[in-house]
């Protein structure tokens with residue numbers, strides 16, 4: 001996005017996924033390229049104790065995925081975050097390993113899949 005009026009601090013063109021409008025006065029800590037991210041709606045299980053009883057419930061939320069790169073640094077970091085502000089920034093190699101592992105988990109052999117519990121009635 002920095003083609004018109006590229007700030008003097010910017011080392012080169014933005015990555016093609018960058019959606020930031022960079023400015024000359026950007027603080028050095030903010031001189032980075034980012035995308036808009038993707039908010040993935042998710043249902044997740046929460047277990048907690050209410051007194052001595054373990055209670056399970058399903059909640060709705062989002063996981064946020066995105067990319068981040070400091071200006072002038074060739075490394076791209078892949079963000080995994082949630083609605084509560086918890087964030088992990090993974091190297092591209094780590095992120096690829098994670099995606100591959102997740103794919104194998106969901107497509108894996110039947111022994112790796114969660115099987116429905118046998119009915120006991």
Ligand SMILES: [Zn+2]
Pocket residue numbers: 001002014015018019020022032033034
């Ligand atoms: Zn940029």
